[in-house]
Amino acid sequence: MSSFFSRLKKGLARSREGLAQLMPGRNVEALSDADWMDIEDGLIMADCGGELTASLIKSVRKRRGASVEALKSSMLEMLPVAGAMNEPKSGPFVLLVVGVNGTGKTTTIGKLATMFRQQGKTVLVGAGDTFRAAAVEQLAVWVKRAGADMVRQHEGADPAAVAFDTVQRGMARNYDVVIVDTAGRVQTDRGLMDELAKVRRVIAKACPDAPHEVWQVVDGGTGQNAVVQVEKFRAVAGTSGLIVTKLDGSGKGGIVLQLSRKFGLPIRYVGVGETLEDLMPFDAEAFVTGLLPTPGERAD
Template sequence: MSFFSRLSKGLSKTRESIGGLFPSETKEKISDSQWQDIEDALIMADCGAQLAMDLVRKAKKSKQPMQTLKDNMQATLVTGSEIKEAKPFVLLVAGVNGTGKTTTIGKLANMYADQGKKVLIGAADTFRAAAVEQLAVWVERAGADIVKQAEGADPASVAFDTISRGIAKNYDVIIIDTAGRVQTDTSLMNELAKVYRVIGKALDGAPHEVWHVVDGGTGQNAIVQVEKFREIIHTTGLIVTKLDGTGKGGVVLQLCDKFKLPVRYIGVGESLEDLMPFHAGAYIDSLLPETTQTST
């Protein structure tokens, strides 16, 4: 099954629920109650209430409402932002436990290694039991290298040592893992801020990118997480995971609409190859059915 097919399958429930509300007859008028159902379906898909209302309001004015809905959804998505180039390229990855952060780092390491780049991972998630060992398994699968210390070690120290080694050994890509912090835990968030500062001291201009991994199925909680993390580590991009049937998909739109951050990658499975560069058009085509020509 192709990657696009897997994404389409993962978002099939949302696509069917929204698409089933549009009349199949091209000349059939969409009633106010049907429009309300469409708006409700968008909200249930985690698009967010305000965005859902705005999308429906614009689509109602069109003679081709489904196409207009698609066009305005795509316009909401943040794309085209170039990833900074540097050697070594330092990437800080954050996110709460359970989002697939460790798996995602393994996939990123695999992706960069496939591009012929020398990859080093800093295991700065030193608080969670077995977190370093779990990351080490993914790093080995990807053919990358890892810097790690004992459980409970200072995460900022791990980050500093990783960057120092990366510079000395001429690595192309350095990825710093962080503890799966809960955004309400002040002490852990302060530690994350310290890691961010130390990275900048270890290498001027670093981190070059800060990507926040969010679970595509957590809805409004993902919004709260991104809002808090962005204050601490100045997030530059998002990775949305679990769009393989567990996530409704609409949260991608809500995140882009609220934060104007680019979605860099999406995850549709557990294997190393299941990390997909985000393409707005493919995402919308997976989220909504084929365009119909209904009139209002």
Template sequence: MASFFSRLKSGLSRSRDALSQLVPGGSVDALSEEEWLDIEDGLIMADCGGELAGELVHKARKRRGGSVQALKESMISMLPEVKAVNMPESGPFVLLVVGVNGTGKTTTIGKIATMFRQQGRSVLVGAADTFRAAAVEQLAVWVERAGAEMVRQHEGADPAAVAFDTIQRGVARNYDVVIIDTAGRVQTDRGLMDELAKVRRVITKAYPEAPHEVWQVVDGGTGQNAVMQVDKFREVAGTSGLVVTKLDGSGKGGIVLQLSHRFGLPIRYVGVGESLEDLMAFDGEAFVTSLLPEQPE
């Protein structure tokens, strides 16, 4: 199996190749004003965003050593500390998963369920994306493959009712992990977002400590739209962590840095492909090293 670093490096090839043409080697002192401007432009094109790109360049210019190393240190220093997942001392760990359609949310839930099962934990998944029969069927395949259980109702059923039933069963039968899927929401649709807020309220009423975590799945290739999505979902659902998918050559890796910096949210996982092993726990230093071009000796 390829290493975490090598799979990340392959997935981030698009951004790294673009940066390679703009980020020169050599010492920081040797770089001209024009070269620093090129570096800043390269970071913006890698989806770091203008504000963060400027801040990274400013910090890198004040550091000693090679330019790539200085950028690397600046990037790593601005990533928020990744705290341990908020696992309860007793009762099930309840995870609410949110995100818009097309981000890979359903597949990601299946992979997370599989990971928990591989740890020996019992897992119950609530299929509250009741508006898309295909999503429920896809999730059912993953749940069965993982050896987990699933709560589902008829197409068009009330998502909050599915969430409530799932929590009740999870608590009554002493499951270790309860994962609630939600319908893909367009963050600009007030009605749909209100319904998501309702799902969260019902979960808390069913189990006052829950949800322990709210993870949003974000497509790494959607650029600034991902920023708007996280901003809105955090307001409505109380997002506590991010899963950034599709960093498989099509996505630009800088969006990971921008989201982390702007919202102070931990990146829990990144996805660089379709298979189970392609959803990987986030390692900030390895990610930054994979994003930047190799520094000449």
């Protein structure tokens, strides 16, 4: 746990430093109105969102002993507890992974495949990004490294056909986990979003109760755009969980709170770096502790 927390805290350093600039050396039990205004500004800058931040500060200040510790408690209360995954009683667990371009989706799928393999599960990955040969090759490297198997077709093939073949093979050969990749797409492209809806429908034809989970990969550095992306993808693909990546590359860690509050979706994993170990199961308390500066902490 200490190693987990240290990696997470390091990954959230830019977000925490931004808050520390507005909260240096404060006595946490004696915050003035000006202090709370600074904290509010800091949370907005960290992309918690204006509406959420105002509600959060108002709630905390109503409490006896309003303090940074009380702020931490309020943040934890608004993060939904991630329940167990919707795994089937029999047959493979089918996971559909979606997201816009540039979120790190391909790398994330490779890391997920590795994690499932480390749990002793057999894994089959469908290379549904048929538009970019480089994406398929990148995925193939990760899949081979993980010790998983992959279904791929020729460049330009119908992504829905790849998804169908992947799920069918996963069922026929008794794989434990089937992960279906999809091409990154902008949520405003109606044609590509319709194609994504088709992929989901075809998966359900291959396995009636699948996909069992639909995880959307979101770049934590995109701020408010992430909210719009989740809204659109959820409507089309039925997003059931989020993976927030690249939290180490910006001071926007508060977007995790905003996404959780707005959509009520569990944050399954967060990414704070390039290595396998930097994609970690989301732990609400570790996240909030890593996000908020400790009393007296100053930005470097």
